[in-house]
Amino acid sequence: MKKKTVSSSVVRFEHVSKKYGSVRALDDVSFEINAGEIVGFLGPNGAGKTTTMRILAGFFAPSRGKVWIRGIDLFRHPQKAKRSLGYLPEAVRLYPDMRVAEFLRYVARLKDVPRKSRNIHVQGKMALCGLTDVGHRLIGRLSKGYRQRVGIAQALLGDPDVLILDEPTSGLDPKQIAEIRALIRTLGKERAVILSTHILPEVSMVCSRVVMINQGKIFASGTVKELESCLKDRQEISVRVKGRVYRQGAIDLLKGLPGIEALRMREEPGEELWFIFEIAREEDPRAQITQLFVQQNIPLVEIQRVKLTLEDIFLHLLQEGRFARRPS
Numbered sequence: 001m002k003k004k005t006v007s008s009s010v011v012r013f014e015h016v017s018k019k020y021g022s023v024r025a026l027d028d029v030s031f032e033i034n035a036g037e038i039v040g041f042l043g044p045n046g047a048g049k050t051t052t053m054r055i056l057a058g059f060f061a062p063s064r065g066k067v068w069i070r071g072i073d074l075f076r077h078p079q080k081a082k083r084s085l086g087y088l089p090e091a092v093r094l095y096p097d098m099r100v101a102e103f104l105r106y107v108a109r110l111k112d113v114p115r116k117s118r119n120i121h122v123q124g125k126m127a128l129c130g131l132t133d134v135g136h137r138l139i140g141r142l143s144k145g146y147r148q149r150v151g152i153a154q155a156l157l158g159d160p161d162v163l164i165l166d167e168p169t170s171g172l173d174p175k176q177i178a179e180i181r182a183l184i185r186t187l188g189k190e191r192a193v194i195l196s197t198h199i200l201p202e203v204s205m206v207c208s209r210v211v212m213i214n215q216g217k218i219f220a221s222g223t224v225k226e227l228e229s230c231l232k233d234r235q236e237i238s239v240r241v242k243g244r245v246y247r248q249g250a251i252d253l254l255k256g257l258p259g260i261e262a263l264r265m266r267e268e269p270g271e272e273l274w275f276i277f278e279i280a281r282e283e284d285p286r287a288q289i290t291q292l293f294v295q296q297n298i299p300l301v302e303i304q305r306v307k308l309t310l311e312d313i314f315l316h317l318l319q320e321g322r323f324a325r326r327p328s
Contacts, residue, residue: 009068010035010084010161010192011056016065018051018216025051026062027216035161040207042314048061048216049196053166056194057087072163075314090167090196092147096140097320100131100150103139104157111158121157129153129183145176152183158300169202181206191194200310213316220317233314236306239275239289242299247273254294255328259283276306 009032018026026048026134027097033039045050055062058074058081067074072081095103104122113121126132129149134142139150146166155163169177183204189192195207203210204224212220213245241250247265249275256261259279263326266274286303293300 001095002327011194012066012068013052013056013068014068016052016055016067018055018061025216026055027066029213029216029218030065031211031218031221033162033192033194035192036124036189036194037273038184038195038207039209039211041204041211041213042193042198042310043213044202047214049213050166051216052198052213053164053194056162057085057164058082068247083158084161085164086154086158086160086162087164088151088166088168090170092151094139094147094150096138096326098139099136100139100142103134107154112293113158116149119179125153125156128156128186130179133230145172145174145179148172148176148180149183156187156280156312161191163187164192164196165193166196167198168195169197169199169265177202200314204310210310212317215260223242224310227310234278235281236267236276236278237289238284238302238306239302241273241275242301243271244273246298248262249296250275250293250298253298256288257285257288260285272301292296 011033069081263277
């Protein structure tokens with residue numbers, strides 16, 4: 001008899017597929033997440049992110065495959081498994097006529113937090129989420145940022161081992177975004193956090209690992225550095241020119257050079273233009289470009305190598321269909 005493999009992961013997706021009629025939203029998706037990891041899910045609209053989050057939250061079962069939370073089958077023993085889950089949906093549904101502390105005590109009761117320790121438990125989560133000073137206020141009168149904090153606090157009640165956050169900074173101002181990101185980093189130190197977002201810089205700043213999904217399949221997974229290694233044969237060069245009148249001349253010159261691909265231009269306020277292109281990593285055309293621009297009297301302000309952003313990596317891997325796997 002074959003011995004079953006024991007996994008130390010907190011979350012385990014095993015060959016999960018989901019169909020809606022003839023549409024396959026997820027196709028044989030497998031991944032694991034450990035405690036202390038903040039994992040960001042990225043993908044275009046319709047890629048399967050939301051379906052993954054909803055299956056993980058136990059909203060509906062997969063068509064095929066299994067989901068394990070703390071070693072418990074989520075759909076065979078849902079009540080037991082869900083005790084380890086906290087969920088913040090993209091559209092947070094709160095009771096606007098309830099006060100913050102009142103609402104959180106109500107949720108704590110629904111989550112079977114013991115009555116004797118309920119008030120202390122709620123106060124602790126309010127302090128962690130920066131809600132102590134607004135505990136007496138009606139939820140409907142709070143700012144979007146504070147309502148988001150209430151949503152995170154309710155997800156934390158019961159001390160779940162797994163926290164699922166769907167677009168947690170959507171609609172917030174820059175200050176609120178920074179505060180929520182700092183809070184997520186704190187929360188991710190002791191539990192597994194799954195973060196679904198369309199804001200790519202957010203993943204770089206918050207997540208320890210990235211899972212990229214498209215057309216219902218995971219096509220890349222790893223840290224940002226690991227994903228960068230998939231493009232180790234490519235680099236980007238940026239060229240900054242002063243004077244819009246030199247636009248076509250610069251384009252013609254750059255297009256005439258061998259090995260240059262995906263040339264694009266960005267206009268800045270004033271008279272400056274940026275030209276960005278790709279080239280093989282072993283090539284360094286900067287000296288040649290400088291010489292040619294001087295010969296053509298095109299005022300070159302700056303030329304440099306550009307560090308690939310997560311957006312660049314995502315678009316490259318999506319376009320090329322490459323796969324990056326997490327090291328074992």
